[in-house]
Amino acid sequence: MAAEIARARSSAFHRVRQRLAEYPEAVAFISFLLIFVFFSLANENFLTPISISNILTFGSITGIVVVGVAMLMISGEFDLSVGSTFAVASYVFALTLNAGVPPVLSLLLALLVSLLLGAVNGLIVVYTRIPSFIATLGTMLAYRGIARAIGHGKFATYKGEHLFLFDVLNGSLDWLNHLFTPPAIFRLSIVWFFLIALGMTYVLLRTRYGNWVFATGGNRLGAYAQGVPVHKVLLVNFMLTGFLAGLAGVIQFAHRTSVDPLRGAGMELIAVAACVIGGVLLTGGYGTILGAVIGILTIQMLDQGLVLMQVPIQVFQAFVGLLIITAVVSNRYLARFAE
């Protein structure tokens, strides 16, 4: 009798584990909930409109970058240059605006440059066949150099009057914020982030291109043998990643209206961390945008929660490190039961 109960229990446990293994974002979702509940109980200021809107407003900027990085990682490649592209786009936007270029043109120029920087990454990887980790480590430094050079190593601050374009890119959602006292700080970047994540989820799961992205990451030669244009997929994904990094840069600039030479530095690793926590396989072929979104929100929440608990900011990195390792170990554990 006892043995039967034990068996029933273990098979129920096995079933749960098997169900969880079908969803790449399961571990991310569970850790997100656990950390959320923990901070909610541990600090009375955590579950407040200000704190939640702060997590979303900050998380959405890196989040837009993460969506591109996740697409790229699912196709089996890395982009370590996103933080530098983020800075270049911000500088191009700032400097052209200050030079009197019409705002919309200035925006398009910043986005075009980001797209080109992404294309350069893609061309290097496709044509030289060196690992993207190395290629984009190189361009990370090179693009950072470009950002410093065009900004003369100094801050660039927008000097004109407030632009309507800034409101479109990243206005404050005042009608929402004033529903709360004290007011929250929700911004439009959150909306852009969720729209982009939603759009990319659609592309990944419901279009031919999405099917090719998975195949390119899962079995590149096999995909090629089936007629999938794998080089085109990689090039497009690198361009997309560059574009989204630049877009995130200009969206942030629309809020802060200034940019410094180190803007975006370190973002590349946070983006990879968010993807890994979210269940995207480092080796490609597996993962979801939703997982990566949960991943970046978890990291941002950890940051916010630790600050509220007055834990020194340096400790934040240690926690993110711990979270990455825990997430990967748990994902491995689940994956063994997916077969």
Add this chain to the structure above:
Amino acid sequence: MDLKWNGEPPVVHMEGITKRFGSILALDNVDFTVERNQVMALLGDNGAGKSTLIKILTGVHKPTSGRIFFEGKEVNIESPKQARDLGIETVYQDLALVDLMSITRNFFLGRELVKHIGPLHWLDMHRMDAATREVLTDIGITVRSPRERVGKLSGGERQSVAIGRAMYFGAKLLILDEPTSALSVAETRRVLDHILEVKEKGLSVIFITHNVYHVYEVADAYTILRHGKKVGTYQRGELGVNDIAALITGEREK
């Protein structure tokens, strides 16, 4: 310029194929012909050049020199996609399927069915699932769902899925690269049955293997390669199975 054929042209005629990788001569002036509705065994030891020859035919490699005729017309096959558009379907031993993707997504990879509204399109998963399920039932594989991941299938089931895919898309020539080398006896039997079914439907088959015992009973003809050179092509019944095995290893010269 097209060659003159006596009667119907063969499905594939490769002539004087030479391939160098740097200083290594992988193929040395090899001729290779597959007739219509024929099961051709392509035999040779590891490194004999079988895979190189096939990868040239399927557009993965370009020959250093030589000509290829498909259904009597000279062709220049630049990519796997182009080979497939001609009607050449290949089931590679190790790179046929993407393990992390579902059976349906694998089945239609590169040829996904979509629905359109204007410029918007989306995958017609319903129709693809239904077709996949039908083919799987046809070739005698029972899976819980065509959305199951390919990684969960056995070696024999994967070969069957890949062969089923090639049949479904109406190939004229089916190339199987070592399809039975990792299979159990029962699974091998089933793959061989599929090959005979494919032939009954009027297709031609190239069956690549280093083990003649796997293919002896289903092949109509045998082409043997050794060290990048062609030893010869023999019709069924011309040589015994042990003679062919001896020719593959070089125990017998000709």
